[in-house]
Amino acid sequence: MGILKQITLYIALCSSISSSSAFSLKNCTISTPLKDTQPKVLCYKMGFFSFPLIPTNTRILDISFNAFTQIQIGDFSHLSNLQDVNISNNKISQIQEGAFDSLSNLTHLNLASNRLKGISGGMLHGLTNLLVLGLDNNYIQDIEESAFSTLQNLKVLNLTKNHLCYIEKIKPVFASPYLEELYIGSNHFDAFNSYEMSTKPLSLKRLDFSNNPLATFHLTENIFPSLSHLDLSYCGQNGTMIWNVTEKTFFASVKTLYFMDVHMSAQNAANVLQSFKNLSNKIRLNGNVKLNKTNLLLNACSPVLKVVRLNANKIKHLTNHMFDPCSDLAELDLGDNEISELSPSMFRGFTQLKTLRLQINKLTRITNSFQMLFTLEFIDLSRNSIKTLTCKDFANLTQVKSLYLYSNKISVIDSCLFKDLKSLEVLKLGTNHLLRISDAFSNGPHSLLDLQLSFNKLSKIEKYAFRNVSQLNNLSLQDNQISEIEGHAFEGLNNLTSLLLSSNKISAKTLTRHQNVFSGMPNLKNLELQANSISFMDDQLKNPPFTDLKQLRVLSLHSQRRGIGKIPSNLLQGLSSLEMFYAGNTNLGHLNPDTFKFNPQLWFLELSKNALSEDNSIPAELFHPISGSNQTLILSRTQLRSLNFLLNANLSRLSTLRARGNEIDSINKTLIQSLPRLEVLDLEKNTFTCDCNNAFFIDWAKNINSTQVIYLNKYMCSYPPSLRGMSLSDFNTESCTLKTDFICFLCSSIVVILTLLSSFVWHFLRFQVVYAYYLFLAFLYNNKKKHNGSTFQYDAFISYNNEDESWVMEELIPKLEGEQGWRLCLHHRDFEPGRPIIDNIIDGIYSSRKTICLITRNYLKSNWCSSEVQVASFRLFDEQKDVLILVFLEDIPTHQLSPYHRMRKLVKKRTYLRGPKPGEDTKIFWQKLKMALEIKEGHNSDRGIL
Ligand SMILES: *[C@@H]1O[C@H](CO)[C@@H](O)[C@H](O)[C@H]1NC(C)=O
Ligand SMILES: *[C@@H]1O[C@H](CO)[C@@H](O)[C@H](O)[C@H]1NC(C)=O
Ligand SMILES: *[C@@H]1O[C@H](CO)[C@@H](O)[C@H](O)[C@H]1NC(C)=O
Ligand SMILES: *[C@@H]1O[C@H](CO)[C@@H](O)[C@H](O)[C@H]1NC(C)=O
Ligand SMILES: *[C@@H]1O[C@H](CO)[C@@H](O)[C@H](O)[C@H]1NC(C)=O
Numbered sequence: 001m002g003i004l005k006q007i008t009l010y011i012a013l014c015s016s017i018s019s020s021s022a023f024s025l026k027n028c029t030i031s032t033p034l035k036d037t038q039p040k041v042l043c044y045k046m047g048f049f050s051f052p053l054i055p056t057n058t059r060i061l062d063i064s065f066n067a068f069t070q071i072q073i074g075d076f077s078h079l080s081n082l083q084d085v086n087i088s089n090n091k092i093s094q095i096q097e098g099a100f101d102s103l104s105n106l107t108h109l110n111l112a113s114n115r116l117k118g119i120s121g122g123m124l125h126g127l128t129n130l131l132v133l134g135l136d137n138n139y140i141q142d143i144e145e146s147a148f149s150t151l152q153n154l155k156v157l158n159l160t161k162n163h164l165c166y167i168e169k170i171k172p173v174f175a176s177p178y179l180e181e182l183y184i185g186s187n188h189f190d191a192f193n194s195y196e197m198s199t200k201p202l203s204l205k206r207l208d209f210s211n212n213p214l215a216t217f218h219l220t221e222n223i224f225p226s227l228s229h230l231d232l233s234y235c236g237q238n239g240t241m242i243w244n245v246t247e248k249t250f251f252a253s254v255k256t257l258y259f260m261d262v263h264m265s266a267q268n269a270a271n272v273l274q275s276f277k278n279l280s281n282k283i284r285l286n287g288n289v290k291l292n293k294t295n296l297l298l299n300a301c302s303p304v305l306k307v308v309r310l311n312a313n314k315i316k317h318l319t320n321h322m323f324d325p326c327s328d329l330a331e332l333d334l335g336d337n338e339i340s341e342l343s344p345s346m347f348r349g350f351t352q353l354k355t356l357r358l359q360i361n362k363l364t365r366i367t368n369s370f371q372m373l374f375t376l377e378f379i380d381l382s383r384n385s386i387k388t389l390t391c392k393d394f395a396n397l398t399q400v401k402s403l404y405l406y407s408n409k410i411s412v413i414d415s416c417l418f419k420d421l422k423s424l425e426v427l428k429l430g431t432n433h434l435l436r437i438s439d440a441f442s443n444g445p446h447s448l449l450d451l452q453l454s455f456n457k458l459s460k461i462e463k464y465a466f467r468n469v470s471q472l473n474n475l476s477l478q479d480n481q482i483s484e485i486e487g488h489a490f491e492g493l494n495n496l497t498s499l500l501l502s503s504n505k506i507s508a509k510t511l512t513r514h515q516n517v518f519s520g521m522p523n524l525k526n527l528e529l530q531a532n533s534i535s536f537m538d539d540q541l542k543n544p545p546f547t548d549l550k551q552l553r554v555l556s557l558h559s560q561r562r563g564i565g566k567i568p569s570n571l572l573q574g575l576s577s578l579e580m581f582y583a584g585n586t587n588l589g590h591l592n593p594d595t596f597k598f599n600p601q602l603w604f605l606e607l608s609k610n611a612l613s614e615d616n617s618i619p620a621e622l623f624h625p626i627s628g629s630n631q632t633l634i635l636s637r638t639q640l641r642s643l644n645f646l647l648n649a650n651l652s653r654l655s656t657l658r659a660r661g662n663e664i665d666s667i668n669k670t671l672i673q674s675l676p677r678l679e680v681l682d683l684e685k686n687t688f689t690c691d692c693n694n695a696f697f698i699d700w701a702k703n704i705n706s707t708q709v710i711y712l713n714k715y716m717c718s719y720p721p722s723l724r725g726m727s728l729s730d731f732n733t734e735s736c737t738l739k740t741d742f743i744c745f746l747c748s749s750i751v752v753i754l755t756l757l758s759s760f761v762w763h764f765l766r767f768q769v770v771y772a773y774y775l776f777l778a779f780l781y782n783n784k785k786k787h788n789g790s791t792f793q794y795d796a797f798i799s800y801n802n803e804d805e806s807w808v809m810e811e812l813i814p815k816l817e818g819e820q821g822w823r824l825c826l827h828h829r830d831f832e833p834g835r836p837i838i839d840n841i842i843d844g845i846y847s848s849r850k851t852i853c854l855i856t857r858n859y860l861k862s863n864w865c866s867s868e869v870q871v872a873s874f875r876l877f878d879e880q881k882d883v884l885i886l887v888f889l890e891d892i893p894t895h896q897l898s899p900y901h902r903m904r905k906l907v908k909k910r911t912y913l914r915g916p917k918p919g920e921d922t923k924i925f926w927q928k929l930k931m932a933l934e935i936k937e938g939h940n941s942d943r944g945i946l
Helices: 002-019 167-175 266-275 293-300 508-512 644-648 669-673 692-703 734-788 802-820 837-846 857-861 863-879 901-909 923-934
Strands: 029-031 040-042 060-062 084-086 108-110 132-134 156-158 181-183 191-193 206-208 216-219 229-231 242-245 256-258 282-284 307-309 331-333 355-357 378-380 402-404 426-428 450-452 474-476 498-500 526-528 554-556 580-582 604-606 631-634 654-658 680-682 717-719 794-799 824-826 848-855 884-888
Touching (some): 167 191, 644 669, 669 692, 692 734, 734 837, 794 802, 794 837, 794 863, 802 824, 802 848, 802 857, 837 863, 848 863, 848 923, 884 923
Parallel strands (some): 060 084, 108 132, 132 156, 156 181, 181 206, 191 216, 256 282, 331 355, 355 378, 378 402, 402 426, 426 450, 450 474, 474 498, 498 526, 554 580, 580 604, 604 631, 654 680
């Protein structure tokens, strides 16, 4: 029964292992796994055909871009905590009615880009808290009457790009009483009749009707009392849309009208714009409207209209009075046209213009055009062909906060240029032809916060170049040709937090030639120096370049063009606040153990794409000074063969370890145990060996709840060859655990069986066992004797039962000792007290020439006596000497000997003495005994005794 119990125990153990919930999801990742109480499960682009296993507490789920063809009732039944689901871009053509029944907490559902043909009555049933529903880009032609009846909270519905033809098909949607935004653009509606949509007022605020081949637009009831945004762009067919809005007040609340590229006659367009006299927000009027634009603007502009977008209209020339009707605009967008010239008086009429967009045109200069725009706050002149700027171009623009001049052909900046821009905060001068900036900013702008000078041709940063833009927070100088930075170049930038110097020609010399290259920026937090030509030969620098950057948190040195060679041990000296260090892709072969000696706050270390294959490339001591929490170590593609350096690295706070694309073949238990706080482990694309060395890792990775092993199911076996290409997680670790389990099982079974056996033996074969024991002792004794050589102490050992003691004392001893003169060994007389009896017996027998057994019924019953017989018969066998003399003091028939089969055997095979019967003459008996004792121990043929 013990074995049975064990077996059931093992079965229970096995099944409990395989049923525990897995954290490493197949092909899915969980973002922010532990800290977030709202786990976000990402499974997009994974080739799923059927629903993967998703943890039940998931709140946000993205399973877009897979190959699902349908959604069935069970798919979501256990996910009642879901709040946001993205199932877009699959091949779903069918959703079982009731599939979403359990999702009463769902607020966002995205089913876009699938193959749904219709929305049936129960398909969306149960989504009582749904706010946003995406059904765009499907094949929907039909929506059943009751489809939206349980969606009582729906606010946003996207039905863009479907196959809807008739506006009455939209009607069921308004069973959701609070619907605010409806997108039904890019369908096949050719007529809009308001009575087909609804007869009562709707709560809609935003209606997108763009891209429909509308031939008629009939609004006969006031069904849009709250509508503020209407998109009718790209509507109409062949310029023939009929516009019939019976009351001018129907669009009274519309603030924004998108009316781009509408196909209709000029007269009709004028009518349309008359309907929107209240436009107070913006109007987009661009595209190939076949109308006179001035005319259009006259119709559309009103004192309340604030925004006009005329972008992408192929406008070439702007006339002087063109904008006169629109003098109250706050924003004018003229971007993406073909404007090449501005006239000085063109914008004179604007009194409230704040934003002027002229990006993507063909301007080469500015010609004082903005002089009167005192209210301007934002000017976008990017992506033109401006070559030169004069000191008057931005005169008087004291309110401007942002000026975009990037992607032009500016090569010189005069220090007078920005002198009036007293409010300027953002200046973008990237992608120009600037060669020098030596005194460009010597007059400010003093309020500047962001200065972008990237993608120019600067080669040198002079001393004090930024002294008068001391408010600067961000300075970008990346993608220039900078090879020289003078000492104190950045002096005065007391507020600078980010300095970008990547992709230049900075070398180790640039950094160390002058002292104080990075001085004067006490608050710098982020310094980017990647993609330069920094490389070091020495283990130690004379002038470590970063010593003044006490607040620096992030330093990027990765991707140096010719490799960084080595990182000198004091390179990072002074960076006492450094938290993140990037040194990937720098041809680094070895790290000095002292590298981070000065950086106790470091927690993020990126060393990817280096050649760290040597055993001591990453010394464990490297990490000893680091004490930041949430440590992250990125070692992808570094030719690593093992992670064993982590064993002594004291990284017990490591929370993220990414080492994909290496040559790691196994992860052992000690390593895993040395990383108790690990949350994310990424070891994809390593050369795993699928054998029992990884058994612990595999089981751990499958079952651990506190660590997410990213894409565990994509880890492949590289060895042994027979398993190459198999997924590591499919490797059957049971055969490994079975081995130890099995051994345990075997051992315990053996113990059980032995116990059973021994109790069985003890019960039924006790005497045989005891006999064997004696034999063994006798054997030992005999060996000893043989070594010592033997002389006998006694002539005979007398074996008898206590019951027969009187006969021995009164008859035997006087006769044999007294008369015949033999020396006898008697246990009550000669045995050493305190010794084990069996030792005494063996001693007695072996130190006597003969053993005389006085056999009576009592004798046969007694244990000790029979053991004496046994030892003596062993001696007989062993020494092949005839030592045993059997004396039957009682008449015992042979059949009564049968329980004592050893005795019976003896009696059968040899002669024995019969004791004197009462009244018989004892002389013969004693004579026979004397003769028996006198016989020299000779060889004996009785070998069958044992
Ligand atoms: C996981 O994704 C890969 C491709 O990225 C795919 O071949 C494999 O079948 C996916 N596994 C599961 C379980 O869907
Ligand atoms: C919905 O969310 C609330 C809390 O946000 C929770 O108490 C409730 O159990 C959730 N309902 C379901 C069906 O999960
Ligand atoms: C509606 O769907 C269209 C087409 O897929 C998409 O471009 C648009 O951004 C969506 N609008 C909203 C508000 O979701
Ligand atoms: C629009 O015009 C094109 C050719 O100019 C014609 O093929 C098409 O049928 C017209 N569509 C309508 C709705 O009139
Ligand atoms: C506009 O519609 C109303 C009501 O359907 C109709 O009486 C009127 O004749 C229509 N006007 C035009 C110009 O089609």
